[in-house]
Amino acid sequence: MKLKLILAIGLLTLLALPTGWALADNGPHGGYTATTDACAGCHRAHTAPAARLLVDTMPELCFSCHGSTATGADTNVEDGVYAERDFETEAPAEGDVNRGLKAGGFVNALMDTDFDGVATSVPVTSSHLNDGSTGTAWGNGSIGSGAGAANFSLSCASCHDPHGGASTTGDATYRLLRAIPIDSGAAIGVNVADEANKIYTVSDANNKYFGEGYPITPGNTWTAMDQQEREVSNWCAQCHTRYLADSGSGSTGSGDDIFTFRHMSEGTPSTCDSCHIDFGSPPTLRTTVGPEWHHNVECMTCHVAHGTTAIAGGYAGTVEWPDGATAPNGDARSSLLRADNRGVCQRCHGK
Amino acid sequence: MPENKVTEHDIHPAEMEVEKEEKEENRRRLLLLVLLLLLALLACVAALFVRYLRRPAPLPEMVPLPVDVNYPPHYLFSIYGVDKPVGVALSPEEDRIYVTETGGERLVKIFDRGGDPLGSFAPPRTTPGERSPVYLATDSTGRVFVTDRLQHTLFVYDPEGNFWDAILAPDLTLSEYVSKHTNGLQPGDTFAYNQFESDVYYQKTGESEQTLPAPDPGGWAPLGVRIDETGRMLLTDVATEGFNVVREFPAEVIMAPSWQEFNPPERMFGSYGQGNGEFLFPNTAVPDSQGRIYVTDGNNGRISAWDGQGSFLFNFGQGSGDGALSLPRGAAMDARDRLYVVDAVGQDVKVYDVSGPEPNFLFAFGDWGMGDGQFNYPNDIALDSSGRLYVADRENDRIQVWSY
Structure with missing residues (x-):
């Protein structure tokens, strides 16, 4: 109730903002003027049938534009595809339509999780919740507080702010990400800076679903990429608190009784020459690392944000949840991974 | 004795x-x-x-009054058995209802007038994750034209749902492409296209199946399709590479017995943007009896009116108050030049009288909910000559039938 009140006050405050409070975000998600018509697209001031003064519940409202019909946007998050060429970075005749979204999809996703060079559109095997149903936010909470937060509910607006300008300073953020995800319990907030060019898709229709984190903007220095990718990991860790780990966390205990030793999620190799023989283009890498060794390792190096089509059999399909439960088994244990089974390990470690 | x-x-x-x-x-x-x-x-x-x-x-229908009286229709019944329906169209005889669904198997489903299922169909050689049928229309011969947002294609079927041909680009059909690369097609030859595959499939009578490299369809993105009684097709194109437009395909091209020679003149109007004469995701375009064309300009929240030569006339429905639109999607025109616009986020159907020089909002029907006569993200509408109205009620998984 308190949250609803805060949101309602926030909305009314937004409506009362003076002219010129323009945001970098596009479409109906920003750039409002004093006489904007955009509010009436999704809200009713006095007759709203859904919370947050919305005309309907989420995710249906979001899917009315971003669903599989894509009748109001090219980012089809149900099928995990961008319906047009990623025209901000490509000439009209270049590239492919229906390229896979970096985040995957909620119903289907166009991914190449077995690295056979062919991306296929098939139903997802695991996805973040988006319909208000409840689950467990694994790793949420402070050290030693158990497996995570149970009965955790998510909708699109838990992570994204449809009004844009979602940083703590009102600036545009990457994918409209809120500085603080709703109900995350985080206090400070993480501002993930927006891209100059919004690149929603993987860079190649085939076989480019691993290691393409944020961002892939050409021309960025490795140092700059490191910083931005750390922001994403820090953002994810506002809910999955205890997954955040720097290099060395695999051998140094955290003190947590469940998340004791952890793969790094915001780390970089200790020295440059631990991977590089030279820095040519392409660089020559040591044979001890796999073909897709990424300069930085962050959450999106191995995972997608919305949903994956990866399959998980054998050992991977029966790995228990952090609380020790084993169900569900099989592909549903794909855990938003970008590759089948534990292909994400092999892509870097090359064992 | x-x-x-x-x-x-x-x-x-x-x-x-x-x-x-x-x-x-x-x-x-x-x-x-x-x-x-x-x-x-x-x-x-x-x-x-x-x-x-x-x-x-169903309750007995009321025949529309032959006088100029405007009042909202009433709810009759609903047709279930569809998963997230977004498009609806009627056969020329009005005895069949075609529905596109974007949930489940993502099929086009056929129902009779009473709502009983008759069959279903989908583009050949596609899986549910590779197709997303949206809007559809029928021509006077009963062919069914279906836009597919994932396939970037307009698929055409016979009345029974058998695949007939496909428009892959504004000036290219599948039969034309296959014909040009295989020395012509004959009756009985089959062909199929799937945007997610790199090949086009074809099979000539008595021969084994062959493949061709698939053509690049370019940057077009067909979305809303309507066909008038002459056979002229109005198609919205929401390609974001610089323009959102309405394309007009003349009747002589659409109604040709074969599309192996498909050379429509390039007729289109509109562009991408928010100003006059510009569109943001135009969903459907419908003509009135006077030759004007009305476009549901989705993300601009308005109706855009054009003359028969493709010149912009005016906008309406934007703003606040009675008749103001939130997210206009499918539209239909009745014989009295009343424009029916489905407002997906407004959760109703708004009706305007466009017979005069200026449009006049008449009434709206429906509101948000799951009960009879309530909508949950409606997306499209089709009208028949007896006064029935069919509304695709997406999140309620049904087609609602209304009547005067």
Whole structure:
């Protein structure tokens, strides 16, 4: 109730903002003027049938534009595809339509999780919740507080702010990400800076679903990429608190009784020459690392944000949840991974 | 000699008893017969009642009044068995309802006028994750035209749902492409296209299946399709590479018996943007009886009116107050030049009189909810000549049937 009140006050405050409070975000998600018509697209001031003064519940409202019909946007998050060429970075005749979204999809996703060079559109095997149903936010909470937060509910607006300008300073953020995800319990907030060019898709229709984190903007220095990718990991860790780990966390205990030793999620190799023989283009890498060794390792190096089509059999399909439960088994244990089974390990470690 | 009169005293008491029993027996039989007849009648009534409960007949329809009276229609019944329907169209005889669904198997489903399922179809050689049928229309021969947002293609089927051809780009059909690369197609030859595959498939009669490299369809993105009674097709194109437009395909091209030579003149109007004469995701375009064309300009929240030569006339429906639109999607025009616009986020259908020089908002019907006559993200509408209205009610997984 308190949250609803805060949101309602926030909305009314937004409506009362003076002219010129323009945001970098596009479409109906920003750039409002004093006489904007955009509010009436999704809200009713006095007759709203859904919370947050919305005309309907989420995710249906979001899917009315971003669903599989894509009748109001090219980012089809149900099928995990961008319906047009990623025209901000490509000439009209270049590239492919229906390229896979970096985040995957909620119903289907166009991914190449077995690295056979062919991306296929098939139903997802695991996805973040988006319909208000409840689950467990694994790793949420402070050290030693158990497996995570149970009965955790998510909708699109838990992570994204449809009004844009979602940083703590009102600036545009990457994918409209809120500085603080709703109900995350985080206090400070993480501002993930927006891209100059919004690149929603993987860079190649085939076989480019691993290691393409944020961002892939050409021309960025490795140092700059490191910083931005750390922001994403820090953002994810506002809910999955205890997954955040720097290099060395695999051998140094955290003190947590469940998340004791952890793969790094915001780390970089200790020295440059631990991977590089030279820095040519392409660089020559040591044979001890796999073909897709990424300069930085962050959450999106191995995972997608919305949903994956990866399959998980054998050992991977029966790995228990952090609380020790084993169900569900099989592909549903794909855990938003970008590759089948534990292909994400092999892509870097090359064992 | 005195007559021998027989008196009751002369009848033997035993005979009298027999006679009384016979009478009683007859009375019992008659009673039993009446009872059986009553039971049979009751059984018939019960059977009819059960039959009615299992399949209620729609309420009788009201024939539209021939006078200039405007009032909202009323809810009749709903057709279930569709998963997230977004498009609806009627056969020329108005005895079939075609529905596109974007949930489940993502099929085009066929129903009869009473709502009973007749069949379903989908683009050949595609899986549910590779197709997303959205809007559809029929021509005077009964062919069904279906836009597919994932396939970037307009698929065409015969009335039974058998694949007939596909428009892959504004000036390219699948039959034309295959024909040019295979020395022509003959009746009985088959072909198929899937945007997610790098090959086009074809099979000539008596031969094995062959493939061709798939063409690059370019940057087009067909979304809303409408075909008028002459056969002219109006198609919205929401490609974001610099323009959102309405494309017009002349009747002589669309109604040609074969599309192996497909050379429509490039007729289109509009561009991408928010100003006059610009669109943000135009969903459907429908003509009135005077040749004007009305476009549901989705993300601009308005209707855009154009003349028959493709010149912009005016916008309406944007802003606040009665008749203001939130997210206009599918539209249809009735014989009296009343424009029906489905407002997906407004959760209703808004009706405008466009017969005069300026549009006039008449009324809206429906509101948000899951009950009879309530909508949950409606997306498209089709009208028939008896006054029935069919509305694709997406999140309620049904087609609502309304009537005057």
